[in-house]
Amino acid sequence: MPSNPVAGRTRPVVVVTGASAGVGRATALAFAREWGAAVGLIARSRDALEEVAAEVERLGGAALVLPADVADAEAVEAAAGQAERALGPIDVWVNNAMVTVFGRIRDLTPEEVRRVTEVTYLGSVHGTMAALRRMLPRDRGLILQVGSALAYRSIPLQAAYCGAKSAIRGFIDSLRSELIHDGSRLRVTMVHLPAVNTPQFDWARSHMPRRAKPVGAIFDPDDIGHAIVQAAADPKREHWLGFTTAEAILGTQALPAYADYRVAFTAFEGQETEETEAPDRPDNLFEPVPGLHRTHGRFTGQEERLSLSTTGTAARGFAFLAGLAVVGGIGYAARAALRKERT
Numbered sequence: 001m002p003s004n005p006v007a008g009r010t011r012p013v014v015v016v017t018g019a020s021a022g023v024g025r026a027t028a029l030a031f032a033r034e035w036g037a038a039v040g041l042i043a044r045s046r047d048a049l050e051e052v053a054a055e056v057e058r059l060g061g062a063a064l065v066l067p068a069d070v071a072d073a074e075a076v077e078a079a080a081g082q083a084e085r086a087l088g089p090i091d092v093w094v095n096n097a098m099v100t101v102f103g104r105i106r107d108l109t110p111e112e113v114r115r116v117t118e119v120t121y122l123g124s125v126h127g128t129m130a131a132l133r134r135m136l137p138r139d140r141g142l143i144l145q146v147g148s149a150l151a152y153r154s155i156p157l158q159a160a161y162c163g164a165k166s167a168i169r170g171f172i173d174s175l176r177s178e179l180i181h182d183g184s185r186l187r188v189t190m191v192h193l194p195a196v197n198t199p200q201f202d203w204a205r206s207h208m209p210r211r212a213k214p215v216g217a218i219f220d221p222d223d224i225g226h227a228i229v230q231a232a233a234d235p236k237r238e239h240w241l242g243f244t245t246a247e248a249i250l251g252t253q254a255l256p257a258y259a260d261y262r263v264a265f266t267a268f269e270g271q272e273t274e275e276t277e278a279p280d281r282p283d284n285l286f287e288p289v290p291g292l293h294r295t296h297g298r299f300t301g302q303e304e305r306l307s308l309s310t311t312g313t314a315a316r317g318f319a320f321l322a323g324l325a326v327v328g329g330i331g332y333a334a335r336a337a338l339r340k341e342r343t
Contacts, residue, residue: 011062013087014232015040015080017070017127018097020048021293022198023146026225027094028052029295032061034229040083040090042066042076042127043097048293062087070097070123071115080130089138092232093131095124095168096146099285100161100200102271103207112205113160115285120164125171132186139185144232145172147192149240149248153259155215155267157208176237189235191228192249194242196221197299199292205283210272214299216244221295223306236311243307 014031018024020043029052031037039056041049046067053063064086068075084090098120101112128143135141151169154162169190176188195214198221206212219242231239240246252259282289 011036011038012091013038013040013083013089014092014094015042015066015083015090015127015131016094016096017042017076017123019043019052020045020288022200022295022297023193023196023221023224023228024094024096025052025293025295026221027096027146027228028063028225029055029059030222030225030229031092031232032056032059032063034226036060037092038062038064038087040064040066040079040087042068042070042079043288044069045288045290045293047290048288051293069119070126071118073122073126073129076123076126077130077133080134084134090131090134090141092142092144093127093135094144094146094228094232095127097123097127098146098161098164098200099204100158101205101207101285102157102212104157105159107207108160112285116160117164117167120161121167121171124168128171128175135186136184142187142189142232142235143175144228144235145188145190146228147190147238149192149194149242149245151190151192153248153252153263155263155271157268157271187235189231189237189239191231191239191241192245193224194219194244196224197297197303199294199297201297201299203282203284203289203292205285206277206281208272209277211275211277212271213273215267215270217242217304218299218302219306220303223303227306239311241306242304 012035014037016024016028016039019028019041028039028041031039039061041052041063043049044067046065049065049067053065056063064083066079066082068079070076099116101108101116124145131143145168147169148165150162151165172188172190179186195216195218197218201212204212224241227241240249
């Protein structure tokens with residue numbers, strides 16, 4: 001039973017896009033486990049969604065399989081309508097679906113960039129608009145956008161994905177302002193993630209010579225799913241998950257030029273293992289890859305515990321106070337030196 005159901009109902013209705021694997025799958029299962037939610041599951045692979053649906057029901061939730069490509073606005077709208085007819089009014093809509101391409105910009109094709117944009121950015125736009133059509137007349141509901149530290153701090157070798165995540169942040173900020181202007185009771189929150197151990201590093205298209213890996217500290221998708229449910233129960237403006245997320249965002253805001261140089265010299269090798277990439281490996285950019293729909297990737301055992309989860313406001317406030325402390329310390333030292341010189 002949920003400790004804080006969004007609409008006060010015993011079985012809240014949640015829709016999750018990208019629900020067949022990784023963070024989306026972990027999130028759907030967490031809503032079933034912690035809220036007993038009825039979960040609408042959106043992704044391209046019906047077979048994979050059937051597996052997730054069985055897990056959701058085993059955990060005490062209800063599940064509805066909604067095969068759709070989020071790049072198709074009409075398909076997303078149809079899935080939203082089907083979810084409401086079968087499960088009831090949607091309380092929480094989670095935009096999570098994404099694809100990426102690893103490689104230098106000079107090696108990408110226009111078709112690859114377009115596809116990453118259509119799924120990762122426009123897929124979130126389509127989901128948000130489908131949710132708004134249903135939530136605005138009721139004047140209630142929550143749109144939860146799964147973001148990334150890369151929405152603030154772009155890195156090399158993932159330009160299309162970083163651009164899409166940055167675009168989502170801009171879109172959500174505009175929506176938030178419109179809802180405030182209208183006095184709407186709809187809530188919007190964006191949950192920014194660190195690197196997570198998901199299958200994307202095995203099925204994302206890559207132009208790199210060696211196999212891809214997450215850059216920086218790696219976190220467990222089950223922990224991330226739990227944190228997303230917590231964010232839905234207490235939806236602040238932004239939630240930052242993991243110390244690396246706060247470090248990347250605050251570091252970029254404080255010293256953007258330094259951050260450019262830092263990722264230039266750490267994020268190339270940091271995104272590649274020593275293993276050679278298999279030639280002609282199937283990828284999920286345009287079609288699902290059978291057999292890889294699971295929650296965890298191949299980095300199990302290397303994850304760190306999600307020890308820090310904070311709101312963006314709190315993190316920025318802490319950074320501001322820390323900055324004041326540094327400035328105050330410098331000022332105190334300067335005054336002490338001046339007094340000593342005068343004496």
